[in-house]
Amino acid sequence: MASGGKRPGAPQNNPANVSATGGAGQMGSQAARYIPGGKYGDGKALMEQQMGASMAKAPSPVSPRSLSDMAMPSVGTLMDPTNNPSEPISAGSDFGRGVDSSALPKGLGNNTRPDENQLIIQQYMPDLVYAASSENAPDSFKRFVNYLAGKQ
């Protein structure tokens, strides 16, 4: 019995025997190969070009990061020191230091405060009147309640 040589029935020689996963590829280590058919001198140039430039490697997979993994600054609390010390905390409001509400962008100038005031007055007025009628109520509180009553 003869040994060695190409065996037509071997699995690697069966054309229908195709890997389902496609193989691992060369991963950038593909050998340079002479490409015939060009003009005189092109073959050498192509060989040198293939040997000089390595194949690009596949980028390493980047795991997706969730928002919780990102370094976000903490929100802080109401009593934390300001993050913008050069600007008064009351800037943009109609009380305290800094510019008033006229300096706000026009898109923010739609003042709904009168409506908000009216809603709150209606909601809390009975309790405020009750508190103002107390003998311990200071005059400043009574003046405030009278102001709200006049706005109704």
Place this chain on the structure above:
Amino acid sequence: MSQATWIPGGLFDNIDKFANSLGYQNAAIALELAMVPWKSPEERDAFIMGITGDDVQGGTEKNYAIKQLGR
């Protein structure tokens, strides 16, 4: 009829301080800030002075003490 409770740092005291310090036209903000659970009247007053740059306006706690002593 029972009387409203007026104590330093109470809700009505907070309303009084914020409304008179921020201005009556800011009643909505004053009421919302009055409902903040301030740790103490001192912390509340420090906040008011921080945003207004002025002393706290409104009735003083001395008034409450005098009333309580007069009972």
